[in-house]
Amino acid sequence: MSRWGIVVATKKGDFILVNYVCRVKETGEIVESTMGEGHPHEEHPHEPLLVVVGEGWVPKGLDEALEGVEVGQRLEVEVPPSKGFGERDLSKVRLLPLRRFTREGVNPTPGMQVEVNGRPAIVRSVGAGRVQVDFNHPLAGKTLLYEVTVEKALRTRAEKVKALIHRRLPSVDLEKLGLKITPKEVAVELPEESFFLEGLQLAKRQISSDIQKYIPGIVETSFIERFKAAEASSEQSQGQGSPREDSGSSP
Amino acid sequence: MSRWGIVVATKKGDFILVNYVCRVKETGEIVESTMGEGHPHEEHPHEPLLVVVGEGWVPKGLDEALEGVEVGQRLEVEVPPSKGFGERDLSKVRLLPLRRFTREGVNPTPGMQVEVNGRPAIVRSVGAGRVQVDFNHPLAGKTLLYEVTVEKALRTRAEKVKALIHRRLPSVDLEKLGLKITPKEVAVELPEESFFLEGLQLAKRQISSDIQKYIPGIVETSFIERFKAAEASSEQSQGQGSPREDSGSSP
Structure with missing residues (x-):
């Protein structure tokens, strides 16, 4: 309603x-x-x-x-x-020699999930030196x-943008996100704790792609990361090491 | 002059x-x-x-x-x-059993650079089942x-900021960098080809730290990455796979 x-x-x-x-x-x-x-x-x-x-x-x-x-x-x-x-697809059910598994230390049993040439499969039955393997989903x-x-x-563009961000970066707290949306552009300011998330750069590209695909009119998505002085100086004392390490002067 | x-x-x-x-x-x-x-x-x-x-x-x-x-x-x-x-420091010259090297497949010879417990060293001499190793620089x-x-x-803040960026991100073309410098803030817009550089996030933190340490008055450094529609859609056709892969709907 x-x-x-x-x-x-x-x-x-x-x-x-x-x-x-x-x-x-x-x-x-x-x-x-x-x-x-x-x-x-x-x-x-x-x-x-x-x-x-x-x-x-x-x-x-x-x-x-x-x-x-x-x-x-x-x-x-x-x-x-x-x-x-x-x-x-019955053609995706195959018989494979048992030794293909045993030589890799795998002892196949019915129902076991295995990987054959990088493709996931399920063991259906085992017998007489052969294993029936099913590559169907x-x-x-x-x-x-x-x-x-x-x-x-x-309904709102802000809700939609947040949901698209959440989908790719579920661990980022949406409350801490800065968001500026104009008719053609979305600017996303990320909270500091997200700067070192694994896969962040890929997620940014995916989010940009999603926003531009699913939210009409948006032609540019930008991400902003702010490093403030207080944080930077605490980083320095922890992480920067001695000046010599930093100098790159050893041959 | x-x-x-x-x-x-x-x-x-x-x-x-x-x-x-x-x-x-x-x-x-x-x-x-x-x-x-x-x-x-x-x-x-x-x-x-x-x-x-x-x-x-x-x-x-x-x-x-x-x-x-x-x-x-x-x-x-x-x-x-x-x-x-x-x-x-002569105490940094040590005798180690030869088998420490041979069991890892290393055949030490004088002058060879080796790593012992994660520390770099140079082999000085080899003999009678023992190896003289030097941990001095x-x-x-x-x-x-x-x-x-x-x-x-x-002399200018722009020159200095660019040089600090170049030091940590030598592969980024400085001509393509967007730079906005106010008395207290530096905003760096990175060119698209740098978004997937290895170690980018660490470099950003180091650059922020350097700028705030070596350029008086600056208390905040921000990085901006823009994803434009044309690029995003070419990414999509290459990388996004089928809708079903994307749906996360397989158990």
């Missing part, structure tokens, strides 16, 4: 936060959940997930079901393999049941 | 560019040079070196000699061990002869 009481349905390109539980239809096994173990982003395992509707961030069957729903609405969505992780051929609730729709 | 024809001598804290050749007095061997092989910063092997006078960036004997000289002046400076790399105990020319003094 909007603030005038008009029901607003989601449409392609909308930013929504969803909670869901995904089960395998045949067995009832939970394979993913935003409310505990199996959260797609493990850093915040009890947090609704950002979805830009229609962009393929979730399996197609779910993505399609998220169009035209209302905030607060609860859906049950059945996703067949064709709109989920595909049908099982573990959810291929499965019909999935999603129970989904649309928790919130993000 | 200043532009009024007055001779200006260097003083502590001045930024100067020097060229030098450093020889071992006893042997005449060149151990370092800003004009070819043995340059202290190997990325630009024919470039004068930045020195902030009196800050210990070069051995003490040379540093002291650089105070009170004029631009264009050529000096010959003799640096004794006490103002260079120290006297040789290779120039300890040596008197050094420097031939130095003061090529330039950097």
Whole structure:
């Protein structure tokens, strides 16, 4: 409901936060959940997930079901393999010699996850010096049941930008973020504790790319990192070593 | 000479560019040079070196000699061990069992550089199952002869900031750098090709620290990185993979 009481349905390109539980239809096994173990982003395992509707961030069957729903609405969505992780492909099941595994110290047993030539696979059976290995996605051929609730729709550009940043840099405290948004530009000031996050530069590029793709009109994203004197001098006393180390004067 | 024809001598804290050749007095061997092989910063092997006078960036004997000289002046400076790399310490020469080396596949020979417990050393002699190893700095105990020319003094804050950046990020093209300097703040806009340099974040912290230490009045240094739409979209087509990879929806 909007603030005038008009029901607003989601449409392609909308930013929504969803909670869901995904089960395998045949067995009832939970394979993913935003409310505990199996959260797609493990850093915040009890947090609704950002979805830009229609962009393929979730399996197609779910993505399609998220169009035209209302905030607060609860859906049950059945996703067949064709709109989920595909049908099982029998040509992806192979027999491999047992010694391929034993010479690397691996003793394969049914159900074990292995890696063959860099590709993940599951051991199906072992016998007579041979191992049956399955390269299909573990959810291929499965019909999935999603129970989904649309928790919130993000309407302002600031909310959207923050959500896109959070998706790539989940450990950064959004409260400490400086944000300046003009019709064409987004400027993000990062808090100091994020300067040495692993993968920061890649995340910046991804965030820029996301912002410019999903927020119409934005053609430039800049990141600002401020180093203040007090911090810099405490760094010096800790980290800078003796002047000679610093001089580069040893041959 | 200043532009009024007055001779200006260097003083502590001045930024100067020097060229030098450093020889071992006893042997005449060149151990370092800003004009070819043995340059202290190997990325630009024919470039004068930045020195902030009196800050210990070069051995003490040379540093002291650089105070009170004029631009264009050529000096010959003799640096004794006490103002260079120290006297040789005989307690830093040790005998180690040969098998310590052989079990790691190292066959030590006199003059070989080795690392023992993470510390660099030089093999002096080998015999009877034992190896004499010297942990002294290779120039300890040596008197050094420097031939130095003061090529330039950097006077403006912009020149100084650029030189400090160049010292930590020698591969960044200074022509492409955006620089905004106010009495208290320096803002550095980095060119796009530098965003993925190894060690960039550490270099930023060091540069901030240097600027705030060596340029009076500056209390904040900020770095700005701009990602523009055209670049971002070319990144996307190359690097982003399929939507499903991106969705994080596999358990």
